[in-house]
Structures are given as C-alpha cells and as structure tokens.
Amino acid sequence: MPEGSRCGFVALAGRANVGKSTLMNRLVGAKVSIVSEVPQTTRFPVRGVLHRPGLQVVFIDTPGIHKPRYRMNEEMVRLATRVLREVDLVAALVDASEGFGPGDRFVFDLLRQARSRNLLVLNKVDLTAKENLLPLIDEASRTGLFEEIVPVSALTGENSDRLQAVIAATMPAGPPHFPEDMLTDLPQRQAIAELIREQVFQQTRQEVPHSTAVIIDLVEPAEGGLIRIHATIIADKESQKGILIGEGGRMMKGIGTSARHQLEEYLGSRVHLSLWVKVKRAWRDDRELLRLIGLPVS
Ligand SMILES: Nc1nc2c(ncn2[C@@H]2O[C@H](COP(=O)(O)OP(=O)(O)OP(=O)(O)O)[C@@H](O)[C@H]2O)c(=O)[nH]1
Ligand SMILES: [Mg+2]
Structure with missing residues (x-):
C-alpha cells in the first residue's frame, strides 16, 4: 500500500430529484450516472470514482428514497437503504430551494437507524437566496446527525471544491480500490x-x-x-x-x-x-x- 494512501466509500443519498446523480458526476468530473428532471431516474446504485494523488473516493449514487408502489421501486429503495450501512460516509442531499419536507425527514430517520457517519449537502443553492439557508442549517444541526453541513450547487459547481475537500478529509487510510483510470464499474x-x-x-x-x-x-x-x-x-x-x-x-x-x-x-x-x-x-x-x-x- 502506498504510504499515506487513503481510500473510502461515500454514498450520495436523499429523496428523489434532489440532485444526487448531478453531484456525483460533478465530483467525479465525468458523466457516470444519468440525470433528468423526472424523479426516480436512478434505479440502482451506480459507482463513480474520484482519483487524486494519494486518495481515491468511491462515490455510490443511490436511487431516490420514496414511497414504493411497484416491486421495482421497493427494490430501488431497499438497495439505496442498504448502501447507507456499507459506506464510510453518507453525503445526504436535500434541495435547499425547497427546504426540508417529510421525504427528507424520512431519510434522516434512515440515517439514524443506519448509524452512519453523515454530512449534509444543501444542494441547488443557485435557486435560493443565501439567507434561506440559515434556518435549514439550524434545523439540520439540531438533528445531531451531521458532522458538517455544506451548501453547493451541483449544477453550477459552486462550492463543490469545498465539499470535495470535506469528504477527502474523512477518508480512512487504505490502498486504492479501483485501477487509476477507472471511473465506474458499470458494465x-x-x-x-x-x-x-x-x-x-x-x-x-x-x-x-x-x-x-x-x-x-x-x-x-x-x-x-x-x-x-x-x-x-x-x-x-x-x-x-x-x-x-x-x-x-x-x-x-x-x-x-x-x-x-x-x-x-x-x-x-x-x-x-x-x-x-x-x-x-x-x-x-x-x-x-x-x-x-x-x-x-x-
Ligand atoms: N438548479 C439546479 N438544478 C439542479 C442542481 N442539481 C441537480 N439539478 C437538477 O435537478 C434535476 C434532478 O437531478 P438528478 O441529479 O437527476 O437528481 P437525483 O437526486 O439523482 O434524482 P433521482 O435519481 O430521481 O433520485 C435535474 O433536472 C438536474 O439538472 C443544482 O444544483 N441546481
Ligand atoms: Mg439520480
């Protein structure tokens, strides 16, 4: 193992349409997961790999957590929930322009049950005034679930460098999991x-x-x-x-x-x-x- 090398797994989780796939593509720097304005676009976990000298972060973009009506959707939500327990860190996303709703609070409950290490990403800040973020940061802090709260825009890239740095700082020591040029393991x-x-x-x-x-x-x-x-x-x-x-x-x-x-x-x-x-x-x-x-x- 190269000295000082770090590698970890990070789940991107949240309700449907909050921008998980857009953020993964932004963080990895390539289009790995598909994106649309239709909720429930992502149907199974998709891995995307960020390579930096001495560091590898394996992001897992998950299906949006929602109320399932078909077997397909039950499976989507089951897979997303399972990922929460398997990673070093969960980056939970909310749509900052909409605030927290019951769907987001349901995701917070799942994080509590999973006992995962979490940070909260307030996404879509390009759609809202900065002062609207303060009450969200307040409410999120009170849950006691999040080590950090980071506002970003996955679409414009605003503050995504800071998010990357916060994530990198939490990655455990370990050798790279994927070869250097591999961006995803999707067949x-x-x-x-x-x-x-x-x-x-x-x-x-x-x-x-x-x-x-x-x-x-x-x-x-x-x-x-x-x-x-x-x-x-x-x-x-x-x-x-x-x-x-x-x-x-x-x-x-x-x-x-x-x-x-x-x-x-x-x-x-x-x-x-x-x-x-x-x-x-x-x-x-x-x-x-x-x-x-x-x-x-x-
Ligand atoms: N304005 C704005 N739009 C965004 C941002 N991030 C994502 N979007 C848009 O939000 C919509 C949903 O994005 P996705 O990345 O597919 O969301 P998702 O959370 O992966 O959705 P599911 O896979 O359905 O759970 C798309 O139309 C994106 O272009 C952002 O930071 N700002
Ligand atoms: Mg998606």
Whole structure:
C-alpha cells in the first residue's frame, strides 16, 4: 500500500430529484450516472470514482428514497437503504430551494437507524437566496446527525471544491480500490441502456418515463469502425407505446438521434442505433425483467 494512501466509500443519498446523480458526476468530473428532471431516474446504485494523488473516493449514487408502489421501486429503495450501512460516509442531499419536507425527514430517520457517519449537502443553492439557508442549517444541526453541513450547487459547481475537500478529509487510510483510470464499474451494456433510458426520461412526460425500461439486444462491431446497437424500449401499456413512437415516428426518432450522440461520445466511435418498442404489461412487478435491467430482486 502506498504510504499515506487513503481510500473510502461515500454514498450520495436523499429523496428523489434532489440532485444526487448531478453531484456525483460533478465530483467525479465525468458523466457516470444519468440525470433528468423526472424523479426516480436512478434505479440502482451506480459507482463513480474520484482519483487524486494519494486518495481515491468511491462515490455510490443511490436511487431516490420514496414511497414504493411497484416491486421495482421497493427494490430501488431497499438497495439505496442498504448502501447507507456499507459506506464510510453518507453525503445526504436535500434541495435547499425547497427546504426540508417529510421525504427528507424520512431519510434522516434512515440515517439514524443506519448509524452512519453523515454530512449534509444543501444542494441547488443557485435557486435560493443565501439567507434561506440559515434556518435549514439550524434545523439540520439540531438533528445531531451531521458532522458538517455544506451548501453547493451541483449544477453550477459552486462550492463543490469545498465539499470535495470535506469528504477527502474523512477518508480512512487504505490502498486504492479501483485501477487509476477507472471511473465506474458499470458494465458497458448497462451503461448503454442507461444512456438510452436517459433520453426517454428527458423527452417524454408524465407517467411515460416511469413505465419504461431499456433492454440491450445486441452490441457488435460493424464495418467501418461502426458499432451496431439494437435496443428495445419496454412500455407497460399500448397507449405509452403510442407516445414513445409519436406521430409519424417523431418521438422515436428524437430519442434515437440524441441517444446515438450520447453513445458515440461514450464509446468514442460512430454508432448505428436501432430502437424497438414493446409492450410488457406490469413489467415493474416482473422479477425476470427486473433482473435483466440490473435490479436483482431478492
Ligand atoms: N438548479 C439546479 N438544478 C439542479 C442542481 N442539481 C441537480 N439539478 C437538477 O435537478 C434535476 C434532478 O437531478 P438528478 O441529479 O437527476 O437528481 P437525483 O437526486 O439523482 O434524482 P433521482 O435519481 O430521481 O433520485 C435535474 O433536472 C438536474 O439538472 C443544482 O444544483 N441546481
Ligand atoms: Mg439520480
């Protein structure tokens, strides 16, 4: 072990949509986890690794903690809660522009039960006046749960250096866990599915994002250095299939074009992407399918 080397695991936790994935990408300095304005975007823990001389921090972006209505969501919340007990530090996030609500207090209760070391991140400070932070800092201090309270904007990067320094200071001694150039351990197929799903989440509305999943059917090198990808978007109703395809196939085309750009950037080569839409009723309660999309139902 290199002398003075430190390495630790840090969970990013909180209710849905507070900016956990945006913050992880900011701290790691690369796009590792997908982001959208739709709550419950992240469906399973995603690891992102920060490398500094003598220091490695393995961040674990977790699904937003929420009231589950389907087996899929039960599993999302179970995985997120389990991570709290497995890490050296929990960075709990709240949306500072909204203040604390019952969802945040529920997360605080989980932290208390997990007996984790915690710090509190007041995110989205770009959306609120500084004086609104004081009552939040006050209330958070009174819980006795947090070693530090750090206001940041994951979107603009404001104060994220300070957050990084606070986190780094708490990391235990130990050798690096991941090789130097590894930013995530997400398997390539799953990363591809996530990038396509991100476009579905960003381009559709209401219930459609929540009722879709993406399955990768094929990834293979083709002539001219091209990578051929076949993927199926699963919907749970005919009507959602209709929305996903759109008038004259317009929605499918929009999702396909932006997903292809994202995939080309991620894979560093040209991509030929074919997308299909299939209806599979009640897939969110289907163990087989959940396993296929990376949610190992116990
Ligand atoms: N203005 C502002 N928006 C932010 C900030 N951080 C995240 N967002 C936005 O908030 C929305 C949710 O961000 P995500 O990073 O997907 O949130 P999350 O906590 O990972 O959400 P789930 O995975 O659904 O639990 C997106 O539209 C982000 O662009 C911030 O600091 N400021
Ligand atoms: Mg997320």
